[in-house]
Amino acid sequence: MTNGRDPARRRDPAEITRLAIERRMSRRTFLAGTGAGIGALALAACAPSSGASNAPSAAPSSGGATGNLGDTLNLATWPNYHSQEVLDAFTSLTGVAINVGVYGSTEEMEAKIRAGNSGIDVVVPSNYAIEGWVADGLIEELDYGKLPSFVKADWNARFMDQAFDKGNTVSIPKNWGTTGIAYRSSKVTEPVTTWKQFFDAAGTTYDGKAMIVDHQISSFGSAAVAMGYSLNTIDPTEMAAVEAMLTALKPKLFAISSDVQPPLRALDTWLSIAWTGDGVQVGRDNEDARYVVAEDGGELWIDSYTVAADAPHRDAAYAFIDYITQPEQAAAETEYCLFPHANDKATALLIDEVKNNPVIYPSADSLVALEYAVNATYNSPERAEAWARIKASA
């Protein structure tokens, strides 16, 4: 087990391709396209693995990974993000069954834990939400005493100790990714390597064939970058300019939707704002599909493990995070979900097809211009209203 990689986990490239085909819907797109929260509830209710999420653990928990962890853990995460093999291995190791609750956005996870008494133990939000969640006491400070396997030196500095969580006091990265440009090179013949080119082309050459996602941070932010501003701009003049540009562009777009993949596969759209996973999955199935990290900047994001402040199964939560962030498990998770990992030891364990895939692991140079979305952007009422006006415009 410690020697080399677990054979059960190793997959040949053909199998990864097959899995990618099976998982047509990427993270974020899953529920955004299917009725948001109501869909989440309905799906959670249908999924065999997620029974009563509020079911109290029968056995009392008593601290430490070696103690009695109870029999349940409620995980709020993204669609197709976890390897079932890894989750099952945790269950057989500890006796803790994992109820996976699937959410289409960080905002949906927040709606659940902010309402309180959600029963959720571990949440996997994106970077920009974390500061606000800490301020409002929704997640707790991590007790590293209960995470004995965590070795900080194994982790890539680009993704640790960031402004949204100095010292990683509340969060440990799950996977990270970029917000980039996906296009079909059979239709889009000139190079589209910057957000400026993307938005220019979307309104002219590719009238009716371009799409932006239904997410204020990613779409408004990328448009701001195209105009030479920061992804995180909340300057009124700059926001007004971005709003005017997007309002004028909107009638020429195919859609404002986070369901990126179906139209890109069907060639309803030729170019689209997309997230890493969309790029990987559409790219594996379509020879001419490309995914680029824009040269003029854009969004870099991290989803991180956090522990809900009112977690009913706290010890199980720590045992789970301790287990799943170890290089072996992290590598298995990464080979399943095909988003890059922040743990360098995990990355080293990956099969070459994943490790050397430039869509999954873009060059360090291409990440330099990218920014993390910050709490102020996420919570700016002015940006939210600007985005609402764009969406309401004719």
Place this chain on the structure above:
Amino acid sequence: MPRTSRVAQNDRPGRGSRAALLVLPATLWYVGFLVAPLIVLAIMSVGVRSPNGGYQPALTLEQFANLTTRITPLTNTLGLAALNTFICLLVAFPVAYTLALKVRGNWKLVLVALVVIPFWTSFLIRTYAWMTLLGANGVPRILGWVGFEDVQLLNTPFAVSLGIVYNYLPLMVLPIFVSLERLDRSFMEASRDLGAGPVATIRQIVLPLAAPGILSGIVLVFIPIMGEYLIPILLGGGKTYFLGNALADLFLQSRNWPFGSALATLFVIGMVVLVAGYLALSRRLVRAGRESSLL
């Protein structure tokens, strides 16, 4: 006779408290599932958004003043709801008329069942099916074969209307069908005997007598369209923005619960007014119908 016996029963000792006990479950149900959520909504609507999203207690009408920023989705929704209800009516009336008055026996049963059967499949799945049909590999490709290149159907106002009419049509057909079924055919025969043509008979006899059914159909269709959320997203590509979408965005994207609550409160009040108007009008129609049949 029944009235006196009821009065006598009510006079028996202990009857009142037993009646109260019997009403209790219904009362609790209403309080728990109707009144309580509305109170929560009302309380939130006078609050403010906490700096990191959600609700912070306050006592302000600020959110209601901000409602002016949602006039576009409101007028969008009203206009599209009215238009699509009207289209539903235009399509549904001939269908209901044929089912009720032209088809007989087992055929009627089969055809009415066919109107209802789509309801057995999830609304979401039926709407997704339309996405495939209207997308580039669906109808537009067929149109391409006959010379109409590059027709975009998906994510247009047309697609939104199509989805709405398709999904809500049975809700219009069924009440009209029921009211036409009950229609006393001797009126139509009399109308024909007195020299009225088919169009005059429909206009002067059938339509007035079917009016309560038409009115129920209009309300049954109009109200859910006002709250429509999925169809504009799936078939409109998020470019047609309904009140339902504005609400969902306020709660989920902006996490501005107080503003969302104020918008929802306005919406609830609007719908209550609408239903009250419907009840008053339908009562008058029924009374008018009864009087005219007495004549």
